[in-house]
Amino acid sequence: MTTVDPLPPPVPVVAPPYHTPEREELQTRARRFAAERVLPVANELDPVKGEIPRSLLDEMADEGWFGITVDREHGGMGLGAFEYCMVAEELARAWMSVGSIIARAQGAGTGVSDPTRRAELLRRSAKGQWIGAIALSEPDAGSDLAGVATRAVRDGDEFVVTGRKRWTGNAKAADFIQVLVRTADPGPDEKRSAGLATLLVEKERDGFPEGITGSPIDKIGYHGFVTWDLEFDGFRVPVANQIGTAGFADAQKWLNIARVHTAARAVGLARAAVEDCIVYLQDREQFEHPIGDFQAVRFTLANMAARVEQARAFYQHVAHLIDLGQPCEREAAMVKLMATEMAAEVTGDGIQLHGGNGYTTEHQVERHWRDARLTTIFEGTSEIQRKIIADRLLPRSPLG
Known part of the structure; x- marks a missing residue:
């Protein structure tokens, strides 16, 4: 008589090493939001190169997506890069620009020296009321950021900024722009990156202040927000709006x-x-x-x-x-x-x-x-x- 070996025991399902119930719940929530709220908007607006509606940004703010990495003290989720990237994957699955716009909060543009002002900006960032743009690249300084030529000359309590920035996404719709500038030339024994600083330009949404003009860059993709070529012509920024001390x-x-x-x-x-x-x-x-x-x-x-x-x-x-x-x-x-x-x-x-x-x-x-x-x-x-x-x-x- 032939005996039949019993079936092997089922292989246990092992959770990924970074899995926690809290992360699973957050991922499920982000996935549902992307499918139900983001994807229909993307299908409607991407073909006409439309921008993310302010109403959708408000919904994202209600979900907490702009404050994933902001500490709880200032109204954020108090989470890390892991959760931030996990949510970004889910949102980008529906529309990459929505997975990108959350990077323009998360406490960005809050690194001013005054602690009271910094706390206020962190709270606004977590609420989606402080969404910005980053101006690093220039026509002749993209991969080589040490070659930044946009100049910021100190005049009393202000910097006077002159130069051009390229590939600045969301610049016009933003509440602020972080601008990498050159405040001094490097010395003979210094690296080319010496003398760079980051300035915080505060502005009204949907416009440019006097001293800044912009031209939209027509892209083949990555719709949802407009990418700008910016010109700074004697624009004044308070010295107190320098972010950090090591620009590069x-x-x-x-x-x-x-x-x-x-x-x-x-x-x-x-x-x-x-x-x-x-x-x-x-x-x-x-x-x-x-x-x-x-x-x-x-x-x-x-x-x-x-x-x-x-x-x-x-x-x-x-x-x-x-x-x-x-x-x-x-x-x-x-x-x-x-x-x-x-x-x-x-x-x-x-x-x-x-x-x-x-x-x-x-x-x-x-x-x-x-x-x-x-x-x-x-x-x-x-x-x-x-x-x-x-x-x-x-x-x-x-x-x-």
């Missing part, structure tokens, strides 16, 4: 978090392509079969999904390191490089799986690709990320 170092520290945030947004876009393809491959029929029955198509989808999971695990790990206070410039560059290149390729595969329909505006997958393509460029191009990584792995020889 502060910008670099901010970029580490921004790069992980970009990786999370890229994962959201790539996940959107996977989810849209799952639906489409079951609906579209050829040769009397859903095209999802064909092995070549199934394998492509499998590869897409696996790469999304890989990138998510990596960005969550680096966000965890940031929350631990670990220096992780190399890891932030690595995850930004890997996740964004993945997103550009996976969303491109999504277009391919849609066939000719993917090359129309009738399906969302083309929006995912347009937005994902940008993630390989902003916050430092893929080439800059490779340079950062290589320089930390392989020091140059004296003859190099």
